[in-house]
Amino acid sequence: MKLLIVEDEDALRESIISYFTEDGNICEYCTDFKSACDKLAVYEYDCILLDLGLPDNSGLELLKYVKKKGKKESVIIISARNSLDDKISGLNLGADDYLAKPFHLAELKARIIAIHRRKSFNGNNVIEYGDIHIDIGTMTVVVNKEPITLTKKEYDILLYFIANAGKVISKTALADHLWKDEIDLSDSYDFIYTHIKNLRKKLQMHSGTDYIKSVYGIGYRFSE
Amino acid sequence: MKLAQQYSRASIIVATGVLIIASLIFYMVINYVGNAQIDRALNEEMGEVIHYVNKNQQFPRNVDFDDDQTIIVPIGNQSIPQHFIDTPFIEKGSHEEEDGRAMISTLRLNGVNYSVTIIQSKESTAYLIGIISIITGVLSILLIVSIFFTNRYILNKLWQPFYILLLQLKNFTPASNIILPDQPIKTDEFAELREAILTMANQVKQDYQNVKNFADDASHEMLTPLAIINSKLDTLIQTENLTGKQYLLLQDIYAAITKLTRLNQALLLLVKIDNKKAENKTEQNLKQIIEKKAEDFKELLSMKKIALAMQLENRSVSIDPYFGDILLNNLFSNAIRHNKDGGSLNIILTSEHLIFENTGIDKALDTNKIFNRFEKGITSEGSGLGLTIVKNVCEKFSIQISYQFKDHLHRFILNLPK
Numbered sequence: 001m002k003l004l005i006v007e008d009e010d011a012l013r014e015s016i017i018s019y020f021t022e023d024g025n026i027c028e029y030c031t032d033f034k035s036a037c038d039k040l041a042v043y044e045y046d047c048i049l050l051d052l053g054l055p056d057n058s059g060l061e062l063l064k065y066v067k068k069k070g071k072k073e074s075v076i077i078i079s080a081r082n083s084l085d086d087k088i089s090g091l092n093l094g095a096d097d098y099l100a101k102p103f104h105l106a107e108l109k110a111r112i113i114a115i116h117r118r119k120s121f122n123g124n125n126v127i128e129y130g131d132i133h134i135d136i137g138t139m140t141v142v143v144n145k146e147p148i149t150l151t152k153k154e155y156d157i158l159l160y161f162i163a164n165a166g167k168v169i170s171k172t173a174l175a176d177h178l179w180k181d182e183i184d185l186s187d188s189y190d191f192i193y194t195h196i197k198n199l200r201k202k203l204q205m206h207s208g209t210d211y212i213k214s215v216y217g218i219g220y221r222f223s224e
Numbered sequence: 225m226k227l228a229q230q231y232s233r234a235s236i237i238v239a240t241g242v243l244i245i246a247s248l249i250f251y252m253v254i255n256y257v258g259n260a261q262i263d264r265a266l267n268e269e270m271g272e273v274i275h276y277v278n279k280n281q282q283f284p285r286n287v288d289f290d291d292d293q294t295i296i297v298p299i300g301n302q303s304i305p306q307h308f309i310d311t312p313f314i315e316k317g318s319h320e321e322e323d324g325r326a327m328i329s330t331l332r333l334n335g336v337n338y339s340v341t342i343i344q345s346k347e348s349t350a351y352l353i354g355i356i357s358i359i360t361g362v363l364s365i366l367l368i369v370s371i372f373f374t375n376r377y378i379l380n381k382l383w384q385p386f387y388i389l390l391l392q393l394k395n396f397t398p399a400s401n402i403i404l405p406d407q408p409i410k411t412d413e414f415a416e417l418r419e420a421i422l423t424m425a426n427q428v429k430q431d432y433q434n435v436k437n438f439a440d441d442a443s444h445e446m447l448t449p450l451a452i453i454n455s456k457l458d459t460l461i462q463t464e465n466l467t468g469k470q471y472l473l474l475q476d477i478y479a480a481i482t483k484l485t486r487l488n489q490a491l492l493l494l495v496k497i498d499n500k501k502a503e504n505k506t507e508q509n510l511k512q513i514i515e516k517k518a519e520d521f522k523e524l525l526s527m528k529k530i531a532l533a534m535q536l537e538n539r540s541v542s543i544d545p546y547f548g549d550i551l552l553n554n555l556f557s558n559a560i561r562h563n564k565d566g567g568s569l570n571i572i573l574t575s576e577h578l579i580f581e582n583t584g585i586d587k588a589l590d591t592n593k594i595f596n597r598f599e600k601g602i603t604s605e606g607s608g609l610g611l612t613i614v615k616n617v618c619e620k621f622s623i624q625i626s627y628q629f630k631d632h633l634h635r636f637i638l639n640l641p642k
Contacts, residue, residue, distance in 0.1 A: 009448055015455035022462070053448075080447040102451035102485055105458040153523065168461045172478040179524075187561075191527050217471035218461055218478075 001116060002044070005029040006036045006062065007051040007078070016049065019105040023166070033058035037065060045073050046120075047112050052079040052090065060093065067094045074115045078103065104173035110163040129162045130224045131207050146206040153178060154199040161212070161222035170219040196220065228379035232372060239371055243364045247357075254356060258349030259325060263308050266327035269294075269342050270306075277333055295341040296331075304330045304339050313345045322347050385414040389421055396425060398432030436495055443492045450488065453481055490609035497547065497616045504544045505621070510573055510640075511536040517552045518571070521560060529566045530582075536573040541640055543621045551617045554610045555580050555636065561610075562634070570633070578638040588629030595625075 003020060007013040008031040017027045028043070030036045032054060040048075048066065052059030063075055077090045080101040087098045096115045099108060117125060117136065127134040133142040139155060141148050150158065160177055161169065175188035178195075200212045213221045225233075269292055276284045283296050293313070306329040313324025323346040331338045409415040460466075461474055514536060518525075525532050541548075559569050559582040567583035593599045595615040598608040614636075618625045624639040 009452065011452045012448070012455055015452070015459045018459055019455075019462075078451075080444055080451070101447040102454040102481070105455050170458070170461060170475070170478055172475075172482050173458070176482070187524075187528075191524070194527070215461075215471065216468040218475050 001046045001112070002026045003028070003047050003049060003112070004036070004039060004043075004045040004073070005049045006031070006054070006059075007049065008032065008054055009051070015105065016108065019109065019167075032056060033062050036062050040066065040069070040071060040073075044071075046116055047074045047076060049108075049112075050075055050077050050095070052077055052081060060089065063090065063093045063095055074112075074119055076108075076112060076115065078108070104170070104176060106160070106164045106167065106169050106173045107177055109167075110160050110177070113163040114159075127159075127162060129165060130209055130211065132158075132162070132203070132211075134159070134162070143203055143206040144208075148202045148206065150199065150202060151195075153195050154202070157195060157199055158203075161220070164222065166221070166223050168215050168219060168221050172219075174219065227383065228376060231379060232375040235371055235375060236368055239368055240364075243367065247360055247364070250360065251353065251357070254353055255349070258346065258352065259308075262325045262344055262346060262349065263327065266292075266308065266325065266342050266344055269344075270327055270329050270340065273340055273342070274329075274331060277331055281333065283333070283338075293343045295343070297339050297341075299330070299337050299339050302330075302337055302339075304328055306330070310346075311343060313343050313347075315345065323350055382411060385409040385411065385418070389414070389418055393421060396428075398429050436498060439491060440495045440499075443488050443495070446484075446488055450481060450485055453477075454485075457481070487609070490613060493550065493613055494609060494616060497613065497620055500544075500547075504546075505542045506545060507540045508543050508545055508548050510539050510541055510578065513548060513552055514571060514573060517556050521556050524560050525569070528560060528563060530560060530563050531568045532571070533568065534571045534573075536571070537575060539573055539575055539578075539640065541621070541623075547617045547620065551614060554614045554617075558610050558614070558636075559634075568633075576640060578640060580636045581633040583632060584634050586632055589627065589634065591627050594627050 001020075003025060005013055005016055005027055007016070007029065013029055013031075017029065020027050028039065028045075030039055033056060050059055050062060054062075059077070059079070063077070066073060066075060074096045075094070077087075077095045077098045078101060079087075079090070079098070087100075090098050096119075097111050099111060117127070125136055127136065131144045134140070135142075141150055141155065141158065156178060157174065160174065171189050171192050174192050178192070179188055196212060200210070203211055209224055211222050211224065213223065215221050273284060273294065284294075293316075306327070309326050309328065311324050311326045312321040314321055324343045325346050326341050326343040328339055328341045331340050409418060457474060457478060461471070466474075514534065518532060518534060522532075543551075559580050562584045563569060563582050564584060568581075569583075570579070570581040572579040572581070590599075595611050597612050599611075615625055617623075618638060622641045626637050626639075628635040628637065
């Protein structure tokens with residue numbers, strides 16, 4: 001995937017770039033409206049990561065520009081203005097998703113991949129990872145040619161894991177993804193543990209690989 | 225007591241007092257004038273009698289005087305000085321006593337002293353006083369009644385701007401506007417008062433807005449550093465060769481960051497509830513929303529083995545859907561978060577109330593503090609703002625919320641608006 005990251009906060013941008021380039025994605029960046037326009041005029045990207053809070057407050061302007069030029073890029077807004085109005089106007093202007101700061105990189109990646117997948121294959125496609133086949137359209141999971149039944153949360157976790165395959169995923173990020181702030185942190189870790197245990201069991205039933213590895217104290221890693 | 229009433233009472237008491245004293249003086253003066261007039265007449269009569277006696281050397285016969293009665297009594301060598309007295313007067317051929325006035329004098333005839341008493345009826349004076357009293361009385365009553373009504377009318381009218389201003393002050397919140405009375409205020413004092421109130425209100429609003437903006441800005445400014453910390457942690461845990469001990473430390477940092485993030489979001493939400501006008505109201509079917517929320521929370525409920533019982537009537541309320549969602553989310557998560565394993569949660573929706581009842585610690589919470597900011601259970605990992613948010617949303621949409629602890633259940637009762 002080729003990403004354009006429009007973010008003026010160096011530290012955050014570097015983290016995002018390092019997280020995404022490790023998987024072989026190409027990341028370019030710029031920090032203001034003008035250089036973003038210059039880049040967009042010359043190159044094509046799969047996805048634009050757009051911080052609404054640019055110094056000259058031009059995040060939304062850039063979004064309008066992208067839409068006006070009829071560019072195909074998906075746009076994900078990341079914003080520190082965690083306000084509903086921003087979200088609504090962003091989505092109304094044609095952004096594909098909205099992520100409020102602070103967020104986990106795993107969450108950002110899962111969202112970008114979901115949008116990319118939806119756009120590039122018209123929302124009807126199959127994800128393959130090892131011997132796992134997932135049909136996004138019908139939400140069915142087949143492991144080693146054997147269909148398995150997952151609960152909604154287990155399915156969610158599996159997609160999240162595959163999007164962030166190979167990475168260590170903190171249980172905090174996972175809890176955030178699954179419940180937002182609806183439950184106490186300490187409770188949510190127990191719940192996650194239960195879900196993961198079940199998912200692991202179901203996957204292992206037909207697969208020779210144990211995909212989900214526990215990383216002591218911090219979370220999990222999903223890999224072959 | 226109201227100002228108009230007090231003023232009215234005082235002025236009526238004073239007026240009545242003055243009228244009573246004035247009437248007394250008036251009476252005395254008329255009486256005095258009347259007496260003086262009769263005395264003059266008596267004096268004249270006496271003069272005539274004396275003149276007659278001196279001229280004819282004999283007393284006139286009584287019949288010579290029409291309205292008067294003359295009594296002549298020999299008193300020997302005694303001498304009575306001439307004086308006037310009040311005495312009863314009985315008209316001839318009648319037995320009724322009337323007020324009368326008499327002049328007594330001594331007259332000497334043929335070497336003998338006689339006391340001459342001439343009595344005259346005071347009836348005409350009394351009649352006059354009577355009429356004057358009636359007139360005075362009627363006038364006094366008229367005066368007092370008119371004072372009463374004038375006071376009431378004028379005072380009420382004069383103080384009208386004051387009451388309008390007072391009402392606005394009573395209803396004043398930093399978020400509201402002071403609405404000026406339509407007609408200009410004629411009374412200088414009240415015009416000044418209004419100016420003072422306006423200045424004060426604007427100042428309060430400005431300060432309040434500043435504080436709010438500060439909270440808003442500060443919370444927003446914190447989001448980017450939080451995002452950086454989060455992303456750095458996410459990057460850090462990808463590093464090879466971290467030990468278990470280091471992972472545990474990182475996990476603690478994650479947990480703290482998450483808490484901070486939630487706190488921050490709750491603060492932002494509180495500011496937003498305050499700032500946002502409650503204009504985006506639409507009829508929301510509470511029953512449907514609750515049923516949907518119950519579905520969302522089903523998993524959490526089952527994990528804590530909480531038995532959910534719902535008795536829902538069809539009831540709609542007019543509320544901003546966004547805030548309605550927040551309200552129910554917070555009520556649900558509060559009831560689950562502070563519940564115990566194997567506990568229960570009852571949700572009752574009637575046309576008047578929405579009640580959330582849940583088990584939890586077997587002790588009533590402090591009703592005064594429960595909705596306060598950062599008031600939270602010892603074991604709670606929440607922000608301590610959940611119920612404050614609930615309360616603020618309720619206030620925004622005129623829903624009254626109260627808390628009870630009854631039959632081992634914590635009950636949150638929302639009185640739904642009509």
